[in-house]
Amino acid sequence: MADATATANKQVGNRYERSAAHEILNIDADAPVREIVLTALALFMMWHDRPGRFVDDRAFRMQLARRIRALSSRHRGSRYDHATGRQHHIYRELTPKAGAIIGHKLALVFGFAGLQLAKLEEEECKSAEKSRLTIINSIKDLK
Template sequence: MADQRWNAVVQLAEGILNRFASGRPGIGWERKAAVEVVKLSRNVAAREVVENVLAMYLMLDMEPRRFVTDRAFRTQLVRRVRGLTRINAREWVDQDSGRLKRVYTELPPRVTRSIGEWLASALGGIGVYLANLEREEVRGRDREARELTEALEGVR
């Protein structure tokens, strides 16, 4: 189901690009966001995108202070997803060290915001649900450890 939701985002992006190609007006940053999503879908497996988005939601739940705002979280979400492919990076050889350097290009804020909103609306609910399941599992393990400790202290 999560892969299908990602594919729905890709279809939305393709629809936006088709609208622009037919000459109908639209929002420029939305077109750029659609280009990035389609580029991503052609270079990265749907499952890999989904797993990374869900992992980011787990991180948000486990370390909420890492992201100051929802906007900051979504910006990092888009960066991590775009980082799954080298197509969004520039590479060059550093003359001093002789090492290959790679820098991922940044998108304009409105483009990043659009992609972040699409990802959050498509996969955010699943991410929050998984984070809740993980939290409950951790609580269960903590409870078992506490009960074991209390039982062992009662042996003395």
Template sequence: MKNAHSPLWGHLDARWAAMASSAKDTASNRVQSRYQRQAAHEVVNLDAECSARDIAVTAMAMFMLWSERPERFLSDAAFRLQLVKRVRALSSRHSGLRYHDRTGKQERVYRELSPKAGMIVARDLTAAFGGAGLQLAELEKRDQERKQAMTDEINQALRDLV
């Protein structure tokens, strides 16, 4: 991981901690809508099993992918649901095992999050990590452009030798 000692990681860890703390409050509050409670329970489960760093890296990687290849997502809503799916995949709590009678084996099944609850989690993940992910995508793009310019210069110099 680049820049493991960057102060950015502390800020991102703090954003996740604030998101998890808010989710714990929401999960215990019966006055919320069921979608808000479901989203809060999902964040609490993620917090219990995953590190803030892994969640931040995954979320920022998704934003980098979105910035680099927006055609991979049919819409913004499709991107947000994929963002939540990729972050949820860090935890084993969103999947379970089911016995299949015909094969006599257990198979993994995934518990889907309702789209409304998924959008709530996506909104919070976007607020916490979206800006940093898009900024990293911009920096990566600049690095690629610099490398390409250097390669073009070298190729031109080689052509001039002949």
């Protein structure tokens, strides 16, 4: 957070890095940490299990940034519709360059843990399948 605060307070610098830093500060101020961690790890597990869902690494990191950003309500505005008399939510889109910066930072933070968790899950599924086959074969031998 100190890095994001320092980058956000700079007067001179890359505007996409400043925008990403502001988004990170908004996420930190509004989203529960547990939800951020669970969402990031779940996305890494999905990436490990179904890599075809994402075109490339850039697309994955952008989706990671968008999903984490969606946990915060600060990127959402509202608009009053006079015809229906109701408020409608308006979602402000993240610029691709700022999203890439946020996604890269999130991948650095959660990448190793997410991939290790996916690997452990895969090993657990293989172990469960092996024990299931052992039980089936034991039952067949009893007949």
